[in-house]
Amino acid sequence: MNRRLLWIAVLSLLARPLxxxxxxxxxxDGPEVTKLDWNIRAxxxxxxxxxxxxxxxxxxxDRSTIVVLIQNEPGAAAAPERSLxxxxxxxxxxxxxxxxxxxxxxxTLYDLATGDLNGDGRVDLVxxxxxxxxxxxxxxxxxxxxxxxxTPAPDPAQFGPALAVQDLDGDGRDDLVMLGQxxxxxxxQNDDGTLASPERFPLPDDNAYGLRLTDFxxxxxxxxxxxxxxxxxxxxxxxxxxxxxxxxxxxxxxxERLVSAVTPxxxxxxxxxxxxxxxxxxxxxxQVQVVTFPQTSESDADRLPxxxxxxxxxxxxxxxxxxxxxxxxxxxxxxAASDADGAQVSIYFRQADGGFTxxxxxxxxxxxxxxxxxxxDGDGRDxxxxxxxxERIVARAVIDADGRMEYPQPLPLEGKPVAxxxxxxxxxxxxxxxxxxxxAHHVALLAGADAEPRTIxxxxxxxxxSAIAWWDANQDGRADLVLFVPRDPLRIFVQDETGAxxxxxxxxxxxxxxxxxxxxxxxxFADVDGDTKPEMVIAARGFARALRLSTDGALEVVTQxxxxxxTAEIAxxxxxxxxxxxxxxxxxxxxxxxxxxxxLRPGAQGVYExxxxxxxxxxxxxxxxxxxxxxxxFGADRFWWLPLEHGEFEQKxxxxxxTDLPGVRYGxxxxxxxxxxxIHELIAVDPERHVVxxxxxxxxxxxxRSWLHFVVFEVDPHQPQxxxxxxxxxxxxxxxxxxxxxxxxxxxxxDRVLVYPRK
Numbered sequence: 001m002n003r004r005l006l007w008i009a010v011l012s013l014l015a016r017p018l019x020x021x022x023x024x025x026x027x028x029d030g031p032e033v034t035k036l037d038w039n040i041r042a043x044x045x046x047x048x049x050x051x052x053x054x055x056x057x058x059x060x061x062d063r064s065t066i067v068v069l070i071q072n073e074p075g076a077a078a079a080p081e082r083s084l085x086x087x088x089x090x091x092x093x094x095x096x097x098x099x100x101x102x103x104x105x106x107x108t109l110y111d112l113a114t115g116d117l118n119g120d121g122r123v124d125l126v127x128x129x130x131x132x133x134x135x136x137x138x139x140x141x142x143x144x145x146x147x148x149x150x151t152p153a154p155d156p157a158q159f160g161p162a163l164a165v166q167d168l169d170g171d172g173r174d175d176l177v178m179l180g181q182x183x184x185x186x187x188x189q190n191d192d193g194t195l196a197s198p199e200r201f202p203l204p205d206d207n208a209y210g211l212r213l214t215d216f217x218x219x220x221x222x223x224x225x226x227x228x229x230x231x232x233x234x235x236x237x238x239x240x241x242x243x244x245x246x247x248x249x250x251x252x253x254x255x256e257r258l259v260s261a262v263t264p265x266x267x268x269x270x271x272x273x274x275x276x277x278x279x280x281x282x283x284x285x286x287q288v289q290v291v292t293f294p295q296t297s298e299s300d301a302d303r304l305p306x307x308x309x310x311x312x313x314x315x316x317x318x319x320x321x322x323x324x325x326x327x328x329x330x331x332x333x334x335x336a337a338s339d340a341d342g343a344q345v346s347i348y349f350r351q352a353d354g355g356f357t358x359x360x361x362x363x364x365x366x367x368x369x370x371x372x373x374x375x376x377d378g379d380g381r382d383x384x385x386x387x388x389x390x391e392r393i394v395a396r397a398v399i400d401a402d403g404r405m406e407y408p409q410p411l412p413l414e415g416k417p418v419a420x421x422x423x424x425x426x427x428x429x430x431x432x433x434x435x436x437x438x439x440a441h442h443v444a445l446l447a448g449a450d451a452e453p454r455t456i457x458x459x460x461x462x463x464x465x466s467a468i469a470w471w472d473a474n475q476d477g478r479a480d481l482v483l484f485v486p487r488d489p490l491r492i493f494v495q496d497e498t499g500a501x502x503x504x505x506x507x508x509x510x511x512x513x514x515x516x517x518x519x520x521x522x523x524x525f526a527d528v529d530g531d532t533k534p535e536m537v538i539a540a541r542g543f544a545r546a547l548r549l550s551t552d553g554a555l556e557v558v559t560q561x562x563x564x565x566x567t568a569e570i571a572x573x574x575x576x577x578x579x580x581x582x583x584x585x586x587x588x589x590x591x592x593x594x595x596x597x598x599x600l601r602p603g604a605q606g607v608y609e610x611x612x613x614x615x616x617x618x619x620x621x622x623x624x625x626x627x628x629x630x631x632x633x634f635g636a637d638r639f640w641w642l643p644l645e646h647g648e649f650e651q652k653x654x655x656x657x658x659t660d661l662p663g664v665r666y667g668x669x670x671x672x673x674x675x676x677x678x679i680h681e682l683i684a685v686d687p688e689r690h691v692v693x694x695x696x697x698x699x700x701x702x703x704x705r706s707w708l709h710f711v712v713f714e715v716d717p718h719q720p721q722x723x724x725x726x727x728x729x730x731x732x733x734x735x736x737x738x739x740x741x742x743x744x745x746x747x748x749x750x751d752r753v754l755v756y757p758r759k
Contacts, residue, residue, distance in 0.1 A: 025674050025675050025681060025694070025696050025707055026674040026675070026694075026708075026758055026759070027708075027758070027759040028744075028745060028756040028757065028758060028759060029756065029757045029758075029759055030754070030755060030757055031747070031754035031755060031756050032097060032755040032756075032757065033752050033753070033754055033755075034069060034098055034100075034752060034753040034755075035751060035752050036058075036067060036751055036752065036753065037060050037062035037063060037751050038062060038751040039060065039061040039062040040058050040059065040060050040061070040062075040067070040748065040751065040753075041058065041059050041061070041109075041160075041730075041731065041748070042058055042059045042109070042110075042111050042112040042127075042160055042161075042731075043056065043058045043731045043732075043733050043746065043748045043753070044056070044057050044058065044112055044113065044114055044733070045057075045733055045735030045737065045746070046114040046123050047123060048068055048070060048114075048123050048139070049070055049143065050121075050122060050123070051071075053071040053736075053737075053739050054071060054735045054736050054737050055068060055069055055070050055071050055098070055737070056068075056069040056071075056098065056735075056737060056746065056753065057069070057112065057114060057125065058112065058753070059105075059109040059110075059111075059112050059127065060102075060109075061108060063102070064104065064105050064106050064108070064109065065102045065103060065104050065105060066102070066103040066105055066109070066112070066125060066127065066137070067100060067101070067102055067103075068100070068101040068102075068103065069098035069099075069100060069101075069753065070099050070100075070101060071097060071098060071737055071738075071739060072097045072098065072099060073739075074738070074739040074740070097737075097738065097755075098737075103125070103137060103145050105127070105129065105135070107129040107130060107131060107132050107135075108129050108130045109127055109128075109129045110127070110128040110129050110130070110156050110157065110158050110159070110160065110162065111127065111128045111156070111157070111160030111161060111162045111163050112125065112126070112127045112163065113125075113126050113127075113161075113163035113164060113165045113176075114126075114165065115166070115176070116173075116174050117136055117138070117165065117174055117176060117189060117193075117195065118138055118189075118193035118194070119173050119174075119189065119193040120138075120193065122138075122139040122140075123139060124136055124137060124138045124139055125137040125139075125145070126163060126165065126176060127163070128156035128157070128162060128163060128178065129156065130156070132149050133150075133151075133153040133154065133155065133156050133180075134149070134150040134151075134153035134156065134178060135147060135148070135149050135150065136148045136150060150187070150195065152197075152198065152200075153178065153180070153185060153198070154178060154179075154180025154181065154182065154183045154184070154185050154200070155181045155182065156178070156180055156181070157179055157180055157207075157208070157209065159209055160209075161210060161211050161212070161261070162178065162179040162180070162209070162211050163176070163177070163178055163179075163211065164176075164177045164211050164212065164213045166213045166222055167222075168186070168188065168213075168221075168222050168241065168245070169188065169245045170221075171189075173189040173191075173193075174189060175187060175188045175189050176189075176195065177211065177213060177224060178198075179208055179209070179211040179226055180203075181206055181207070182202060182203055182206055183200050183201060183202045183203055184200070184201040184203060184208075184224065184239070185198040185199070185200050185201075186198060186199040186200075186247060199246075199247070199358050200358075201247065201311075201358060202311035202313055202314075203250075203311055204250055204309045204310075204311040204637075204638045205228050205230075207228065207229075208226045208228050208237065209226060209227055209228075209229075209261060210225075210226050210227040210260075210261030210262055210263075211224070211225075211226045212224075212225045212226065212261075212262070212263065212264060214264040215276075216238050216240060216293065217240055217295055218276060218295075221241040221243075221245075222241060223238060223239060223240050223241050223247075224238070224239040224241075224247060225237065225238050225239075225262065225264075225278075226262075227255075227258060227261055227262050227280075228252075229258050229259070232256065232257055233254055233255075233256060233257075233258075234255045234256070234257065234258025234259075235252045235253055235254050235255055235258070235617070236252070236253045236255055236258075236262045236280075237250050237251070237252055237253075238251040238252075238253070239251075242351065242353060242355065242357065243353060244351065244352075244353075244357075246351070246357035246358060247357060247358070248308065248355055248356065248357055249308035249309055249310045249356060249641065250308070250309040250310075250311075251306055251308060251309075251649070252306070252307070252309060252617055253291075253293065253306075253649070253651055254615050254617075254651075255280065255282070255289070255291070256282060257282045257283040257284065258280060258282060259280075259281050259282060259283040259286070259667070260280050260281040260666075260667065260668040260669065261280065261668065262278050262279070262280045263278065263279055263280065263669065263670070263671055264276065264277075264278055264671070265277050265278060265279045265290065265671040265680045265682070266671075266673070266679050266680050267279070267290050267292070267654055267679065267680065267697060268654075268679060268697045268698075268699055268702055269292065269652075269654055269702070270654070270655075270702050272699040272700075272702070274678060274679055275292050275294075275654075276292065277290050277291060277292040277293075277654060278290070278291055278292070278293075279291075279669055279682065280669070281666045281667060281668055281669060281684075282656075284665075285658055285665060286658075286659075286664070286665025286666040286667065286686065287656050287657060287658040287666070288656060288657040288658075288666060288669055288682060288684055288695065288704065289653065289656050290653070290654040290656065291651060291652065291653045291654065292652050292654060293649040293650065293651055293652070294649070294650050294652065295647055295648070295649050295650075296647045296648050296649075296650065302611075302612060303599070303612060303614055303648075304588060304597050304599065304614055304642060305642045305643055305644060305646060305648055306642075306648060306649065307616065307617065307633070307640035307641065307642055308355075308356075308641040308642070308643070309617070309638055309639075309640055310335075310348065310356065310359075310638060310639050310640075310641065311637065311638045312337035312338075312339065312346045312359065312637075312638070312639070313339050313344065313346055313359075313361060314339055314341070314342070314637055315339055315341040315342030315344075316340070316341025316342070317341070318340040318341050318367070318369065319369075319620075319622055319636035319637070320337050320338055320339070320340075320622070320634070320635070320636060320637060320638075320639075321337070321338040321340070321368070321369055321370050321371045321622075322335060322336065322337050322338075322371060322622075322623065322632075322639065323335075323336045323371035323372050323373040323385075323422075324336075324373060324625060324632070325373025325374070325382030325384065326375075326380075326381060326382050327347060327349070327373070327381060327382055327383075327384065327399040327403070327405075328349060328381060328399055328400070328401050328402070328403050329379070329380045329381035329401055330350070330401075332350035332354075333350060334347055334348060334349045334350050335347070335348040335356070335632070335639070336348075336371055336373065336384050337359070337371075337639070338364070338368050338369070338371055338386070339361075339364075340366075340367045340368055340369050341367070343363060343364055343365065343366045343367075343368075344361050344362060344363055344364050345361070345362055345364040345371075345384070345386070345397075345405070346361045346362075347359060347360050347361075347362070347384075347399070347403070347405065349403055354643070355643075356641065360403060360405075362397075362404075362405040363407060364386060364397070364407075364408060365386050365388040365393070365395055365408055366390050366391055367388050367389060367390040367391070368386040368387065368388045369387065369388070369389060370386070370387045370417075370418075370419055370420050370467075371384065371385065371386055372384075372385040372420050372421055372422035372431065373385070373422060374422035374423065374424050374429040374430075374431065375424060375429060376396065376429050376431075377448075378428075381398075381399065381401075383396050383397065383398055383399075384397040384399065384405070384408070385397075385420060385422060385431060386408055387417035387418070387419070387420045387433065388417070389416055389417065389418060392415070392416050392417070393410040393411070393413070393417070394410065394411045394413050394417045394420060394431075394433050395408030395409055395410045395411065396408060396409055396411060397409075411446065412453075413433060413435065413444055413446075413453065414435075414437060415435035415436055415437030415442075416435055416436045416437065417433050417434065417435045418434050418435065418436060418464040418465060418466075419433070419434040419465050419466065419467045419468045419484075420432060420433045420434070420468065421467075421468045421469050421470055421481075422470075423470040423479050428447055428448060429447070429448070430445060430446070430447055430470070431445070431446040431447075432444070432468050432470065432481055433446070434458070434465050434468050434483070436464055440457075441457075441458035441459075441461045441464070441465065442455045442456060442457055442458060443455065443456040443458060443468065443481065443483075443493075443501075454499075456481075456493060456501050458483070462485075462487075462488070463485065463486055463487075465483050465484060465485045466484050466486055466519070466520060467483075467484040467520035468481060468482065468483055468484070469481070469482045469484075469520065469523070469525075470482075471492075471525050471534065471536055472533065472534065473492045473494060473504070473536070473548065473549040474494055474504075474548070474549040474550070474551060474553075475531075475533040475548060475549075476551075478495045478497075479495060480492060480493060480494045480495050480501070480504075480549075481493040481501060482523075482536070484518065484519065484520045484523075486517075486519075488516075488517070489505065489513075489515045489516045489517070489518075490505075490515045490518050491503060491504075491505040492504045492505055492510075492549060494549070494553075504549060504553050507552075507553030507554065508553075508554075509550070509552060509553055509554025509555065510553060510554065511554070511555045514538075514545070514547060514555050514557070515538070515547070515555065518538055520622075520623065521571070521572065521621050521622045521623055522538055522539040522540070522570075522571065522572060522621075523536060523537070523538055523539075524536075524539075524572060524573050524575065524624055524625075524626065525537070526573075526575035526626060527575075527585075528546045528559055528575065528585060528587070529546075529558055529559070530585065533548075535547060535548050535558050536548070537561075537573050537575070539570040539571060539572050540570060541566075541567070541568070541569055541570065542562065542563050542565070542567065542568055542570070543561060543562045543563060543570065544560070544561045544563075544570055544573045544587070544589060545557055545559075545560050545561075546558040546559050546560070546561075559608070560608075561573070561587045561589065561600050561608050562610075563589050563591060563598055563610075564591075564610050564613060567593070568589070568591040568593060568594065568598070569591060569592050569593040570589045570590065570592075571590050571591070571592040571619075571621040572590050572621045572623070572624040572633060573587055573588065573589055573590070573624070574587070574588035574624060574626050574631045574633070574642070575587060575588075575626040576588065576626065576631070576644065577628060578644055584601065584602065585602070586599060586600065586601055586611075587599075587600045587608060588600070588631075590616065590619075590621065590624075590633060592618070592619070592620075592621065595615070595616050595617060595618055596613050596614060596615055596616050597613065597615075597616050598610055598613050598614075599611045599612045599613070619633060619635035619638060619639075619640060620635050620636040620637070621633060621634070621635055622634050622635060622636055628644075629643065629644050629645050630642060630644055630645075631644070654702070655701075655702045655703035655704065656703075657684075657695060657703060657704040659684070659686075659693060659706065660706075661691065661693065661706075661709060663689060664686045664689055664691050664693070665686055665688070666684045666685065666686055667685055667686060667687040667688065667727070668684075668685055668687070668732075669682045669683065669684045670682070670683040670685070670732045670733065670734060671683075672734040672743060674743060674758075679697050680697070681694060681695060681696050681697070682694070682695040682704065683695075683732055683734070683745065685729060685732055687726075687727040687729060687730060688726065688727065690711055690712045690713055690715070690728055690729065690749075691709060691710070691711055691712070692709065692710055692712060692729070692732075692745075692747070693706055693708070693709040694706065694707055694708040694709065695707075712728070712729055712747065712754070713728070713749065728749045728750060729747040729748060729749045729754075730748055730749070731747070731748035732745065732746065732747050732748070733746050734746070737755055738755070738757045738758070740757075740758070742758040743758065744756060744757050744758050745758075
């Protein structure tokens with residue numbers, strides 16, 4: 001069966017009455033057919049010419065054009081296009097009520113959105129493509145289309161929806177959001193009708209899709225949602241808009257076997273109440289899932305907060321380095337992150353509400369691989385210290401009260417710096433720098449800008465140390481140094497009352513097997529026994545151990561935290577003392593193999609036991625930090641912020657639906673409120689069997705009922721499988737395109753737009 005005979009089957013099939021059951025919500029005529037080309041996509045509905053009627057607009061990559069289908073006066077129909085092929089029979093299969101306009105783009109087109117992007121009251125078109133990433137076509141007074149290419153713009157995603165237009169900040173002007181391959185961009189409209197420079201947010205993971213603007217937390221402000229699929233686990237990603245109008249970090253909500261975009265919907269919960277929810281299709285059976293996310297006002301002591309994910313800018317593959325400090329002196333801690341290959345550093349300044357939004361980026365040293373922060377000059381602001389192996393310098397960067405960072409200035413040190421660490425004490429700031437000079441390794445200790453550095457020799461090193469850290473190892477009140485050397489036991493240099501340091505790793509009781517090959521990323525420092533003195537906690541396979549150095553120089557185990565399984569690959573630990581816990585210490589193990597958190601609490605005899613496990617995500621840990629009200633896990637290309645005192649979003653599934661139609665598996669769903677009762681019905685599409693099914697909510701029992709289904713077109717079962725249409729209808733939308741005040745169903749199938757008018 002060729003394509004022409006295929007469409008004869010379509011028309012003959014759809015001329016028959018559509019099935020319906022009792023309690024039918026809507027019935028349809030049609031379809032009305034508009035023929036275009038095969039490579040069409042991004043079906044959208046909007047009142048393009050301002051006549052009060054909904055038109056259709058879509059992309060045509062066969063002709064590199066944007067096609068606008070203008071709705072005619074009710075009762076009028078456009079004349080079908082004449083065929084140029086006279087040597088074969090081509091039946092007339094077009095009878096739609098649109099007139100066509102074409103706008104030449106001249107590029108490969110990906111996605112499309114509509115809105116008033118210059119404040120003149122007319123609908124404009126914005127689209128992504130290649131080689132021009134982002135373009136706006138402004139509709140002029142004489143109904144022409146003025147072109148403007150928007151730069152800068154992210155590399156565009158090749159599958160939509162990846163563009164959205166909406167008034168984000170309530171100023172009455174439409175703004176633009178673009179989801180790219182590796183970053184998200186927000187373009188706000190200025191008072192003069194131009195678009196401001198974009199706010200750009202690097203994405204923690206590539207290949208995000210399904211951009212939506214929706215009020216996720218129900219605070220009256222538009223938030224940004226999109227999906228990310230990773231077999232067998234997918235997730236809904238959310239960026240909440242803050243009270244200042246900025247957008248925060250990503251929140252990830254796991255959705256098993258996510259196979260479609262996640263779409264907002266008003267649904268019924270188990271009590272029969274209308275709730276804001278989200279719907280999607282889950283594999284492998286193609287069932288409709290509906291989930292809601294109620295928000296709690298307080299943190300839950302029985303679970304960890306959901307990580308807020310940040311992706312600092314990275315120009316290469318060098319792992320990001322981090323430093324926490326109050327850089328602008330506002331009394332709130334900020335986070336600095338290096339981009340070693342891009343010779344820049346990003347600072348996430350803490351906002352007044354306690355959160356973080358977009359980072360500010362500044363020029364910096366080339367290949368700055370280590371950062372540290374300390375108030376060097378006592379002015380109440382932490383300075384940022386950076387070391388560059390390539391430039392062979394350690395530099396100090398000063399950030400003013402407005403958050404502007406001066407270019408880092410070098411410190412008077414010679415040699416190649418390979419690691420550094422800062423320490424704040426009542427006596428003043430200390431900076432330890434590990435450097436190599438002429439094959440010899442030393443630690444330089446700096447106590448201020450004018451003080452002469454002291455040195456500690458590091459003999460018998462086979463390779464450069466990877467890191468250094470400050471820790472009161474023997475708990476005598478003086479800060480000692482911990483040196484991390486690849487493939488060697490870590491070494492501890494103990495400070496005496498004169499300020500001199502001696503190597504404790506040669507003592508008889510120094511059990512090197514406890515610390516052999518330990519990496520800095522697996523080590524945290526925390527008071528695990530409640531004596532206010534921190535121990536060193538080392539994450540390992542199946543457990544984590546807390547160590548300290550005894551007064552006679554012996555390494556001893558204070559306690560051990562066992563994971564749920566012996567095969568757990570513990571990458572780091574977090575240490576919590578939450579408000580209201582009575583000082584009880586909780587330990588969280590991050591298992592990178594299972595991608596989950598394990599929460600441990602002390603049992604009746606003080607032995608730490610598994611209290612709860614919680615799904616996390618993937619991060620390549622380079623370090624972590626725990627405080628009284630928040631924790632951070634730092635990764636090679638991202639970091640997680642876990643605020644302990646914030647309210648959380650629960651994830652509650654509502655009634656799913658699996659069709660009873662034989663062999664049918666949904667591929668995507670489109671919500672629509674046909675009956676205007678504020679609760680959505682669902683249009684569920686199986687694009688492999690070319691079936692559309694209408695689902696209506698029901699309160700008793702809670703769930704969905706099918707009230708209509710039909711096959712869009714038939715395929716000859718004897719036709720070879722490779723020649724059959726594989727994913728049709730590939731798009732669907734709902735809009736009143738017949739001018740009767742009722743929403744109609746519009747499908748994009750093959751080279752045609754099908755309109756099913758409401759009866």
